[in-house]
Amino acid sequence: EVQLVESGGGLVQPGGSLRLSCAASGFTFTSYWMSWVRQAPGKGLEWVANIKKDGSEKYYVDSVKGRFTISRDNAKNSLYLQMNSLRAEDTAVYYCAAYSSSFYYWGQGTLVTVSS
Amino acid sequence: EIVLTQSPATLSLSPGERATLSCRASQSVSSYLAWYQQKPGQAPRLLIYDASNRATGIPARFSGSGSGTDFTLSISSLEPEDFAVYYCQQRSNWPQITFGQGTRLDIK
Numbered sequence: 597e598v599q600l601v602e603s604g605g606g607l608v609q610p611g612g613s614l615r616l617s618c619a620a621s622g623f624t625f626t627s628y629w630m631s632w633v634r635q636a637p638g639k640g641l642e643w644v645a646n647i648k649k650d651g652s653e654k655y656y657v658d659s660v661k662g663r664f665t666i667s668r669d670n671a672k673n674s675l676y677l678q679m680n681s682l683r684a685e686d687t688a689v690y691y692c693a694a695y696s697s698s699f700y701y702w703g704q705g706t707l708v709t710v711s712s
Numbered sequence: 713e714i715v716l717t718q719s720p721a722t723l724s725l726s727p728g729e730r731a732t733l734s735c736r737a738s739q740s741v742s743s744y745l746a747w748y749q750q751k752p753g754q755a756p757r758l759l760i761y762d763a764s765n766r767a768t769g770i771p772a773r774f775s776g777s778g779s780g781t782d783f784t785l786s787i788s789s790l791e792p793e794d795f796a797v798y799y800c801q802q803r804s805n806w807p808q809i810t811f812g813q814g815t816r817l818d819i820k
Contacts, residue, residue, distance in 0.1 A: 631809075633756075641748075641756065641799055643809040655807035691755055697762060697803065698746035702755035 598622035605706030618675040618692030625673040629695040634688035682710045716812035724820040731787040733815045735800035740780045744804040747785045751796045
């Protein structure tokens with residue numbers, strides 16, 4: 597059974613940092629680009645970042661460039677998102693997803709709330 | 713940035729009826745378009761990829777069509793579990809991926 601399990605969400609003050617993790621199982625992790633997609637409360641989906649199968653290429657939506665860093669550890673079948681200089685507008689459920697021409701597998705999401 | 717505009721914003725239909733959802737791109741995305749279904753409190757689920765290919769396990773009542781800038785997701789005969797929010801997503805401008813704003817399919 598395919599599983600993507602996110603963790604690390606929570607309440608953080610503006611300007612603070614948070615690191616999200618995503619543990620993958622049930623599929624060949626190294627065969628997929630991996631992504632983070634977020635969804636603000638009551639809003640639609642927004643792609644955040646992608647990382648290549650071997651970690652050699654990384655791409656970000658403009659609004660998080662310079663603040664967020666995506667990484668992966670293929671030995672641990674894990675994906676990460678380091679989020680710095682957090683803003684209120686980063687408040688959202690963050691999903692990790694396995695990408696192969698589309699977002700094929702999704703985790704259940706972890707909620708990040710940026711508030712004082 | 714390629715903008716995807718979905719219409720209508722809300723569609724109210726009864727079980728057994730046919731649903732037709734539209735997604736229009738601000739420029740051609742060829743056939744690089746996917747559709748997702750999201751139910752309350754759940755992650756999105758891939759329905760259709762590359763405009764017209766059903767993902768694994770997706771019932772045949774779901775079909776996708778279109779190319780270029782105009783795309784359609786059709787549900788031939790609505791089941792109670794089909795009432796949800798539907799999103800389109802393009803990858804033509806890889807690595808910049810964008811989603812439409814969603815269409816809510818409500819029970820009439």
